[in-house]
Amino acid sequence: MTTDSNWRAKFSNFVRNDVPESSSSYERSANALSRLISNPHTFGVHWNDIQNNPEKFFLAHELLAKRSPELGPGFWIRFTVHFNLFAGTVVALGSKEHFETLEEASKRGEIGCFALTEKYAGVNSGLVVETTAEYDEKTREFVFQTSSDGAKKNWISQGLVADWAVIVARLNMYGKDMGPHAFLCRVREEGTKEVKRGIVFGDMGRKTIGNDLDNAWIQFDGFRCGRGCLLNRYADVRESDGAYARKGGDVNQMSAIGQRLFTGRIAVAKAALTFCEEVFKHTKKYSDAKLCAMRGSNKTLSHVPQLKALYEESEKRLKDVDRFVTFCKKRLSRVLKVRETPSVELQTAIAVCKIRAVETAIELTFRLKQEVGSYALMDEASFKNSDFLQCCKFAEGDSRILSQKLARDAFSGFLKQNSARSIREASICESIRRQIQKYKEDRDGKYNKIDAWDSCWEDVYALADAICDRVMRENDFEGDDNGKDESSNFTKSTPSLVSRL
Ligand SMILES: Cc1cc2nc3c(=O)[nH]c(=O)nc-3n(C[C@H](O)[C@H](O)[C@H](O)COP(=O)(O)OP(=O)(O)OC[C@H]3O[C@@H](n4cnc5c(N)ncnc54)[C@H](O)[C@@H]3O)c2cc1C
Structure with missing residues (x-):
């Protein structure tokens, strides 16, 4: 089963008729999501699509993104937070009881x-989690605590309306820190919707756009949840003796939680491209009809040379990135169906996908806005919701953080093996190595490693850029639907030169 036209019609119907305008209250928007969740037969989406039918899961994101120039980011974020980050984490990390819940x-x-x-x-x-969940042996509950002001959860989408939360907190067992774990907790009472004892939710405040989405800060002050709330596919607290037990091999909890970021990165990459394509489509319609004075044989705004060139350039660039996103999406879908972890190569490709799709969409949309005169200011134009792309930039892995990670991995591989995956990367790595060496010498060896790395920040981002170029160039993503296994289209890498994102 993939995505039949019957399903598409059902979901498109929901997108067209049921998603409220962006000027709606967040309660109304949340009600629309609630209807979608509770009517899988009418609207055709189910919490388990992420595993059972990832093609449908991704297409639903895309169909919603098509309306984003008009609706802004509010409902799109609401949808992806529920179906990917929340339900997707339960699917990836939970057990039978959690699925029943x-x-x-x-x-x-x-x-x-x-x-x-x-x-x-x-x-x-x-990378930084300070909220704690301490196991209380007597009551067999976890007790959640916000340890400092900095540990308050913030920007949590639909926190003001959610009945449930996947909470990421450091598990503390008998005084020992077991690191971050994910917990599925009811945070509001069934029926009354009253907030559970020991939790405070607050509003993050008004945003430039997307106010049909509520964003909350959360403080825990002794909030209690039963033993079964721990998403226990890889680690559990044993019922018999209350001991902490690892399951299913030595899986790092945080990388398991991070699994949802991979699906999110693909969904965000595609959404950014879709937003940009739609804006170009609407704008082209306007500029094809708009006549300009002092022109040659073709007087439409679309034929002003700089705009004409931008339309041609954008068509090619968007198509290239889109092909790469589609390639990664197909690869990831296969992994999701068998509930496995993407290979290191696929993780790298997904990071490249996210960076390139979002940055290309931002650059082209911004440039287009500069070329269409007063239309850019009109309410009917699609630019008013351009901050949709701003949300894409930091959602599910900020472009800068992903770039830093790509560069750090390549540089540490270079130091170990004195080689890199392309001449350009080798040359930038060598430049970074020299600058760091000089930085150390200038300080007689007393230096902070991050400060030294930051001192060559331009080369760091140039290195990330070179990696993105190479990854997109070297993967055979033209003929990717040939039934080969998940990693077979990736150029064979030297494993020590890449590490997990
Ligand atoms: C609308 C919205 C919805 C959200 N929904 C959720 C949600 O449901 N759940 C959830 O958990 N989170 C959510 N978030 C949080 C989001 O994913 C980001 O993590 C968060 O907003 C970024 O935090 P910040 O603004 O404090 O950025 P900062 O940490 O202040 O970073 C600002 C900028 O500085 C740069 N930067 C920072 N650190 C580094 C570094 N080490 N190296 C290089 N550059 C760096 C980056 O360019 C970054 O964009 C949401 C955020 C928004 C705005």
């Missing part, structure tokens, strides 16, 4: 949020 909650139209980001962590969310 999700099924029952969905029948009631209950909404989930994903509480990862903390104030101090910012874009490094996931």
Whole structure:
């Protein structure tokens, strides 16, 4: 089963008729999501699509993104937070009991949020988690605590309406820090929607766009949730003796939680491209009809040379990136169906996909806006919701953080093996190596490693750029639907030169 036309018609109908205008209240927008969740037969989406039918899962994101120039980012984020970050994490990390909970909650139209980001962590969310969940042996509950102001969860989408949350917190067992784990918790009472004891939700405040989406900060002060809330595919607290037990091999909890970021990156990459394509389409319609004075044989605005060139350039560039995104999406879909982890090569390709799609969409949309005169200011034009792309930039892995990661991996591979994957990368790595060497010498060896790395920041981003160029160039993504296995289209890499994102 993939995506039949019957399903497409059902979901498109929802997108056209049921997604409220962006000027709607966040409660109204949340109600629309709730209807979608509780009516899988009418609207055709189910929480388990991410595993059972990833093609449908991705296409639903894309169909919603098509309306984003008109509707802004609010409902799109709401949708992806529930179906990817929240339900997707339960699918990836939970067990049978959690799936049953999700099924029952969905029948009631209950909404989930994903509480990862903390104030101090910012874009490094996931790498820095300070919220704690301490196991209380006597009551067999986890007790959640916000340890400092910086540990408050912030920007949590639909936090003001969610019935459930996947909370990422450091598990503390008998005084020992077991690192970040994910917990599925009911945060509002069934029926009354009253917030559970020990949790405070607050509003992040008004945004430039997307105010049909509520964003919350969350503080935990002794919030308690039963033993079963731990998403326990890879680690559990044993019922018999209350001991912590790893399951299914030595899987790092945080990289398991990070799985959802891969699906999110593909969905965001495609959404950014779709937004940009739609803006170009609407604008072209306007400029084809708009006549300009003092012109040659063709007087339409579309034929002003700089705009004509931009249309040609954008068509080619958007198509190239889109092909690469589609290639990665197909590869990832195969992995999702068997509930596995993408190979390191695929993880790298997905990071490249996210960076290139979002940055290309931002650049082209911004340039287009500069070339169409007063139309850029009109309410009917699509530029008013360009901050949709701003959300894409930092969602599911900020472009800068992903670029830093690509560059760091390549540089450490270069130091170990004195080689890189392309001449350009080798030359930039060598330049970084020399600059860091000089930085150390200038300080008699007393230096901070991050400061030294930051001192060559331009080369760092140039290195990331070179990696993106190479990854897109070297992968055979033209003929990718040939039934080969997930990694077979990737150029064979030297494993020590790449590491997990
Ligand atoms: C509308 C919206 C919805 C969201 N929904 C959710 C959600 O549902 N759940 C959730 O957990 N989170 C959510 N987030 C959080 C989001 O994913 C980001 O993690 C967060 O907003 C970024 O934090 P910040 O603004 O403090 O960025 P900062 O950490 O202040 O970073 C600002 C900029 O500085 C740069 N930067 C920072 N650190 C580095 C570094 N080490 N190296 C290089 N550059 C760096 C980057 O360019 C970055 O864009 C949401 C955010 C928004 C705005």
